[in-house]
Amino acid sequence: MRIVVQEQPFDFGAEADKFANGRHDMGAIVTFTGVVRDVEGGLSTMEIEHYPGMTERALEKIAQEASQRWSLGDVLVIHRYGPMAPGDKIMMVATAARHRKDAFEAAEYLMDYLKSRAPFWKKEHTGKDAGWVAAKDEDEDALKRW
Template identity: 85%
Template sequence: MRIVVQEAPFDFGEEANRFAAGRHDMGAVVTFTGVVRDVEGGLDVMEIEHYPGMTERALEQIATEASTRWSLGDVLVIHRYGRLETGAQIMMVATAARHRKDAFEAAEFLMDYLKSRAPFWKKEHSGAEAGWVAARAEDEDALTRW
């Protein structure tokens, strides 16, 4: 398991290749990358804040939970913080399992958790205005299936 919280950009291809390298005992590797999307054509920058130490522990706990709920060979979570422009990669999740169902379901579980429960705070900057991103009901609802 590898959990990374960083300000710097990451190379998705390099991370995915490193994660999948030598996985001869795994039949599935699932990856997902979240990017900053433009909100109705007006988003300039998204600013993401977190508390070092607390954030990593929370991500480790949910990755451990995913590993116990599904038969996983490995988990990778990378999440960025700081000022990110539209199109920038925010996060990456990768799961490896002997079977695709475990890899897909665990990856979805991790993504739902990251969206709703991970201790990150997001502020959207549009022109001269800025505002904190509120929790969305549909993101909370996604957690009910787990």
């Protein structure tokens, strides 16, 4: 299991290759990458804040829970903080399991957790103003299924 919280960009392809290489005991590897999106136009920057130490512990805990619940062989979570532009990669989740159902479900579980409960705070900056991103009901609803 590897949990990384970093400011600098990551290379998705390199991270996915590193995670997948040498996996002769796993039948499935699932990856997902979250990207800064400019839904309504005008977003110049997404700024993500977190509390060092607390954030890593929270992500490790949820990754361990996922590993036990779905019998995962490995988990990777990379999450960025700091300022990012539309199109930048925010996060990556990778799961390895003997069977695809476990890998897919665990990855979805981790993504739902990261979206709604992980201790990150997002602020959107436009040309005119800035505002904190509020929690969305649909993100909470997605987490309830687990």
